[in-house]
Amino acid sequence: MxxxxxLKKQARHAADSRLQLIPVLPFIIPLMLAPLLLAWxxxxxxxxxxxxxxxxxxxxxxxxxxxxxxxxxDLMLFYVSRKRRSMHLDLLNIVxxxxxxxxxxxxxxxxxxxxxxxxxxxxxxxAEEVQHMLLMQPHSLRxxxxxSMELFTTLGLGDWIPRTLNAMLAAGIESLLGFVQGGVFFAxxxxxxxxxxxxxx
Numbered sequence: 001m002x003x004x005x006x007l008k009k010q011a012r013h014a015a016d017s018r019l020q021l022i023p024v025l026p027f028i029i030p031l032m033l034a035p036l037l038l039a040w041x042x043x044x045x046x047x048x049x050x051x052x053x054x055x056x057x058x059x060x061x062x063x064x065x066x067x068x069x070x071x072x073x074d075l076m077l078f079y080v081s082r083k084r085r086s087m088h089l090d091l092l093n094i095v096x097x098x099x100x101x102x103x104x105x106x107x108x109x110x111x112x113x114x115x116x117x118x119x120x121x122x123x124x125x126x127a128e129e130v131q132h133m134l135l136m137q138p139h140s141l142r143x144x145x146x147x148s149m150e151l152f153t154t155l156g157l158g159d160w161i162p163r164t165l166n167a168m169l170a171a172g173i174e175s176l177l178g179f180v181q182g183g184v185f186f187a188x189x190x191x192x193x194x195x196x197x198x199x200x201x
Contacts, residue, residue: 026100033111036108039115061112062169069101073181079094102152102181110145113170114140114144118140122161122167125159125160154175154179
């Protein structure tokens with residue numbers, strides 16, 4: 001048993017370290033956007049080089065957001081699973097974090113689509129396609145945000161469809177992240193309700 005003491009101590013230290021991240025998460029989450037800003041500078045300074053590696057860069061950004069989002073998901077679930085003094089207060093923290101992560105994720109994908117050309121990644125799938133695309137050209141960022149919201153909420157109107165393989169991957173990944181986040185949020189609410197009921201007995 002004594003040989004397990006160092007491992008238990010390390011596990012406890014790791015758990016405490018993860019919990020200490022929670023108060024600073026609201027300030028860390030917006031930093032998810034930092035790589036996109038760097039890529040924007042790269043595109044402006046070296047457009048030819050950026051265009052050459054365009055698809056690889058886009059794929060890298062998709063892998064990046066999946067890793068970051070699942071790290072945040074793991075952290076939030078770990079936080080909720082710990083016995084705290086006030087589950088009500090913890091639930092409020094989770095709700096605010098959930099809203100912030102949702103907003104930043106929507107903005108991340110909107111900026112990603114704008115960075116790589118939203119009209120190069122998606123095309124309008126409706127009547128008078130050419131005329132509609134011409135009308136939307138000056139409003140590319142708003143179109144990108146609309147597509148991002150439509151995908152994240154898995155609304156699936158079908159008015160914009162991906163043109164490229166990476167655009168299809170981006171659409172699938174954003175929809176998956178939105179679906180998983182919604183499921184986890186409701187799971188947290190159910191857990192909090194059950195925990196509150198158990199504490200009252």
